[in-house]
Amino acid sequence: MDQQDSIFIQKFPVRYGDIDISGYASIKSFFSNFQEIGFNHADILAQKYNGKKEFSFAVVWTKLNVVMKRIPKWKEMLTYSSWISPLIQNSKIATRNFKIEDSQHNQIGYGYGTMVFFDMVKRKSIEIPKELLIYPTHDYSIGNHEFSKLDNLSTYDYQITIKTQYTDLDIYRHVNNVRYINWVIDSMPLDILKKKKCYETEIHFLNEAKNGILVKSNTKILTENEKISANHEIIREDGKSIARVKTIWK
Template sequence: MLAYRAQPTISLPTSCLSWNRPELRSGGSNKSLRVGVKHPKCTKVVGNYNIGSGNPDSDKMHDMLHGRMVAEGTVFQQELVVRSFDVSGDSKMSLVALANYLQDTALNHFERIGVLSDGFSTREMSTRDLVWVLYKTDIAIDRYPCWHDAIQVHTWMYELGKNGLGIDWSFSDLKTGEPLILASSSYMMMNKKTRRLSKFIEEAKKELKPYFMPEWSPMIENTKKLQVINIDTTDFTRLGSSPGWNDMDMNQHVNNAKYFEWILEGTPSWIMRSHQLSSTNLEFRKECGMDATLKCLSKMVGNYNSESDNSATGHNNEGLIEVEHSLRLDSGLEVARARTLWNTKHPDN
């Protein structure tokens, strides 16, 4: 169902955070890092941790916090720590948090190579009112990082066909180098004024080509087409989902992570309790704006007897559950479709 390609060779050790980590020394001896913060009602200095603009190590600090280019400038690398607001009830990173990190590291990648402009676009695209919009994304999860885990993210881009941009991600444990998560996404250009898709303009190709991974195609390839769900044969329906102002992104449509949240909300709760998401494929069909009302439809693939007997037939992998999803406006128009695969929960996963 999902085909995987080998990851690009990155000639740096897994613990390469130390490659650009500045030496931070606490106390008054390190004056270059000691800039006090004064409370408006106090005369004494509170803390000694802010970094002044004249600090000679500020570039290294920027690298540590915002990432750096490696592998001869074709791969962007960034380190993250899983925060309490990134995790769900089992103290593991949520799918919504993961989707946000995919978006954030991609934007940081564009910013680092110096082409990021207004929204998710290059300078040449911005002058023509063009932005990148996500067309589809595939995610495969081997192990979820937990609260306080330090993870390392590598991301790279490549030309996808004549009109698309491909971006891949690899998440690994910073301490052990263990691979955790792989993801591949496809982007298309959209005109912000007409809201119509556009061709990949040559001016933008020239901006990005020096940073493309040469002769590369998506690391995860979805070999099974996502099917249209017949509303009369769905197994689970959730009504009344609606985005608000905080769900909008810089391109003035619903943030990508919100779609993953809707998919999970439209998944039967008994699956969430007994299984853990191992992979998902999401395709966007239509833009969704604020105040829209959606239906979240889910259909089980295979034969499921009941909620009390969650056995499945017709599957090669014992305990694996496959669910097809559709997000539709009240008018019936489909805004996205997806597939999720769920494995039985294990304590070490």
């Protein structure tokens, strides 16, 4: 086992499509890059340790937390690092960590999230596959690895309705997780979006969304001063919650 494989590093510029109207990176760009580097790392590990074997399972996020100390601007070059926490045999949950540094090697953000493994044939969650237990991991947890208890919203201040489209889907044929972040942002009042930046986002993924359905993105503003906190819930047309989210704006 090569410990150099335990941490994967990739550079991403803040692209024009990543920024908001003020020229700063939107929170959705960090989720998108976390998704990209996570899959790239997993692909390299699979090729080296499993010989490009085709797996019959998918990796599904259950919770993900992103915390930014500074919001970068358009054209900044960022270095993302990612690693898997030690895997536990017979467990169903794995944890992935992320670190974001600027061109001066200052850490400007981090994230961590939990994943489960889903049998694509039997359509149910499974224990961490034995093929993955040989992967090199890194015994360092960034952040406290704690998650909030996010309940359903009994009331809300703002709501938008979206119809899912073909372009929302990923290779698993359901709506990509990053779209949920877009819906959360779009449900926030415009005056907050113009004056504040989202520094923290915690999302709990509960159910999938397929193509051609209606979903509602509800937002409840909890505190409104220099730091604004809000809770969000995305609900399918059948009434099931797709995701619950907590954001902090400064």
